[in-house]
Amino acid sequence: xxxxxxxxxxxxxxxxxxxxxxxxxxxxxxxxxxxxxxxxxxxxxxxxxxxxxxxxxxxxxxxxxxxxxxxxxxxxxxxxxxxxxxxxxxxxxxxxxxxxxxxxxxxxxxxxxxxxxxxxxxxxxxxxxxxxxxxxxxxxxxxxxxxxxxxxxxxxxxxxxxxxxxxxxxxxxxxxxxxxxxxxxxxxxxxxxxxxxxxxxxxxxxxxxxxxxxxxxxxxxxxxxxx
Amino acid sequence: xxxxxxxxxxxxxxxxxxxxxxxxxxxxxxxxxxxxxxxxxxxxxxxxxxxxxxxxxxxxxxxxxxxxxxxxxxxxxxxxxxxxxxxxxxxxxxxxxxxxxxxxxxxxxxxxxxxxxxxxxxxxxxxxxxxxxxxxxxxxxxxxxxxxxxxxxxxxxxxxxxxxxxxxxxxxxxxxxxxxxxxxxxxxxxxxxxxxxxxxxxxxxxxxxxxxxxxxxxxxxxxxxxx
DNA sequence: TGGTAAGACTACTGGTGAGTAGGTAAGGCG
DNA sequence: CGCCTTACCTACTCACCAGTAGTCTTACCA
Numbered sequence: 254x255x256x257x258x259x260x261x262x263x264x265x266x267x268x269x270x271x272x273x274x275x276x277x278x279x280x281x282x283x284x285x286x287x288x289x290x291x292x293x294x295x296x297x298x299x300x301x302x303x304x305x306x307x308x309x310x311x312x313x314x315x316x317x318x319x320x321x322x323x324x325x326x327x328x329x330x331x332x333x334x335x336x337x338x339x340x341x342x343x344x345x346x347x348x349x350x351x352x353x354x355x356x357x358x359x360x361x362x363x364x365x366x367x368x369x370x371x372x373x374x375x376x377x378x379x380x381x382x383x384x385x386x387x388x389x390x391x392x393x394x395x396x397x398x399x400x401x402x403x404x405x406x407x408x409x410x411x412x413x414x415x416x417x418x419x420x421x422x423x424x425x426x427x428x429x430x431x432x433x434x435x436x437x438x439x440x441x442x443x444x445x446x447x448x449x450x451x452x453x454x455x456x457x458x459x460x461x462x463x464x465x466x467x468x469x470x471x472x473x474x475x476x477x478x479x480x
Numbered sequence: 481x482x483x484x485x486x487x488x489x490x491x492x493x494x495x496x497x498x499x500x501x502x503x504x505x506x507x508x509x510x511x512x513x514x515x516x517x518x519x520x521x522x523x524x525x526x527x528x529x530x531x532x533x534x535x536x537x538x539x540x541x542x543x544x545x546x547x548x549x550x551x552x553x554x555x556x557x558x559x560x561x562x563x564x565x566x567x568x569x570x571x572x573x574x575x576x577x578x579x580x581x582x583x584x585x586x587x588x589x590x591x592x593x594x595x596x597x598x599x600x601x602x603x604x605x606x607x608x609x610x611x612x613x614x615x616x617x618x619x620x621x622x623x624x625x626x627x628x629x630x631x632x633x634x635x636x637x638x639x640x641x642x643x644x645x646x647x648x649x650x651x652x653x654x655x656x657x658x659x660x661x662x663x664x665x666x667x668x669x670x671x672x673x674x675x676x677x678x679x680x681x682x683x684x685x686x687x688x689x690x691x692x693x694x695x696x697x698x699x700x701x702x703x704x705x706x707x
Numbered sequence: 708t709g710g711t712a713a714g715a716c717t718a719c720t721g722g723t724g725a726g727t728a729g730g731t732a733a734g735g736c737g
Numbered sequence: 738c739g740c741c742t743t744a745c746c747t748a749c750t751c752a753c754c755a756g757t758a759g760t761c762t763t764a765c766c767a
Contacts, residue, residue: 267733267744289603291518294724305746310726346686376516376603386664393661403685415668416676420685422661423654423677430653434620434646437613441642449643450650457684458630458647459573459694467686494714494763521754532716537756709767716761723754731746737739 265304274312277302281313282323286368290320290377317380324374324381327366328388334359335392345403346467349396350451353428357443360432367436371429389425396421424454492531501539504529508540509550513595517547517604544607551601551608554593555615561586562619572630573694576623577678580655584670587659594663598656616652623648651681 268276280302284293295316299306313319338355339348360367374385397417427450435446455467495503507529511520522543526533540546565582566575587594601612624644654677662673682694 264732265745270744273744289518291516292604295726296724304744306725307727307747308745311744316725349685372603376599377519400685415665419658419661419665419668419673419676420680423658423680426657426660427650427654429657431646431650433653434649438642438646441646446646449646453647453650453684454680455684455686457680457682457687458576458627459682460684460687491762492715497713500714522756523754531714533755534717534757535715538714543755711765712763713765714761714763717759719758720756721754722756723752725752726750728749729747731744733742733744735740735742737741 270312273302273304273308277304277309277313277319278323278326281319282327282365282369285320285323285373286365289373290381295319320377321381321384323369324384327363327370328385330363330366331356331359331370332388332391345399346455348399349455350447352396353447353451354444356428357432357435357447360435361443364436367432371433393418393421393425396424427454497539500529500531500535504531504536504540504546505550505553508546509554509592509596512547512550512600513592516600517608547604548608548611550596551611554590554597555612557590557593558583558586558597559615559618572626573682575626576682577674579623580674580678581671583655584659584662584674587662588670591663594659598660620645620648620652623651654681 281298284298284301295306295309299309309319313322335352335355339351343351370385374381400417400420401414431446431450452467508525511525511528522533522536526536536546540549562579562582566578570578597612601608627644627647658673658677679694
């Protein structure tokens with residue numbers, strides 16, 4: 254988690270524009286995540302960023318533009334974090350496992366980002382939710398493709414795209430909510446939470462109750478299952 | 481979905497307090513679900529309800545009280561709808577199935593309620609989220625108890641409470657998100673969506689890919705799987 | 708048929724927060 | 738060293754909205 258620098262008292266030191274913009278964005282994500290879009294005030298964001306309000310407007314435009322920029326930046330960071338963790342050549346279950354680990358890893362280290370993306374963005378109407386729905390749609394699409402691809406390994410008639418999509422939506426949603434739950438119960442490491450979801454969606458309660466569990470292939474031991 | 485009566489132009493007809501309160505609550509749920517807590521204005525709520533602002537304050541108190549009352553009412557309605565659908569004597573998988581059907585049935589017929597509960601309430605901080613977290617916690621607790629109980633049927637060492645709870649959180653979350661997805665893709669009936677989630681969480685992708693599916697016991701045919 | 712209390716309204720206040728006008732310091736470059 | 742550009746500030750305007758004061762009106766009962 255970023256350590257926002259303390260509230261300044263005098264005049265801020267001169268800094269190049271790019272640096273200030275990053276500071277402002279960090280502050281904005283922080284404030285938006287804590288208060289939500291409407292309750293967050295530009296005054297507070299500027300204060301946390303350590304500059305004055307007109308700088309905000311000079312650099313990042315209106316409040317709405319600022320919020321949209323936050324969403325885009327954080328969404329991109331997250332998708333990249335996940336994409337980096339997944340190898341397209343692996344078998345489906347391993348890909349899923351890698352994706353889950355990367356996802357929970359990101360959330361664990363960027364709680365504010367996650368709050369902004371998951372709660373604030375989706376609960377505001379208009380272009381924000383749309384922006385977010387786009388990214389969410391891409392994530393669901395990826396998972397759905399994974400599912401359809403999984404079916405190719407078996408001799409079962411290929412599931413309909415709609416069906417795969419809704420299953421993917423359920424899975425993505427399970428991940429989102431488990432991440433939320435995890436924020437309130439942060440005792441456990443990311444790897445354990447990810448493994449639990451992996452077991453749920455891959456094995457199902459039916460198998461789990463019967464004592465069957467999924468476990469990652471033991472090769473590739475450089476990535477330990479604990480964080 | 482309620483058909484909110486159109487915007488009045490003259491003076492409203494005299495009505496007994498209880499009736500007016502219901503109208504106001506319906507209007508409030510409608511407006512809060514569309515705009516969120518902050519963006520919703522008491523003026524708009526009063527307009528949709530077909531009365532003037534002072535009536536709002538006379539009957540339901542402040543904006544915060546009104547919102548909290550909405551949450552409580554809708555949460556209670558939903559929990560009751562689910563509880564009514566589940567028989568405690570049934571085997572675990574059937575209980576889960578009934579619960580899912582009842583849940584998706586409720587969401588399908590009360591979209592505004594669901595928006596208020598799932599999005600708006602949780603994204604506002606303070607006592608609202610707490611209220612909501614309570615209900616959510618009860619739901620998770622119920623599912624967790626179901627899971628622990630399931631294990632008793634098997635010879636597996638009983639899963640830890642924490643583990644059951646996180647699995648339940650994932651399941652509840654999967655339901656929430658699938659419901660959200662469904663709102664955007666409302667072609668399919670509630671029963672089909674519920675069945676799909678049931679299959680996912682009970683069988684798991686592993687079994688589904690292999691062609692194994694869960695299906696409800698064929699007795700009790702008076703409840704058809706379609707809505 | 709008139710009295711009255713609950714139901715309803717118009718028209719205001721006060722506070723808050725988005726966005727801006729106009730002015731001040733600080734680094735760079737001749 | 739003086740000039741200009743870029744970073745930065747204080748102090749405002751204006752709109753919107755929660756909440757209220759004071760007044761009118763209608764259904765019901767005696």
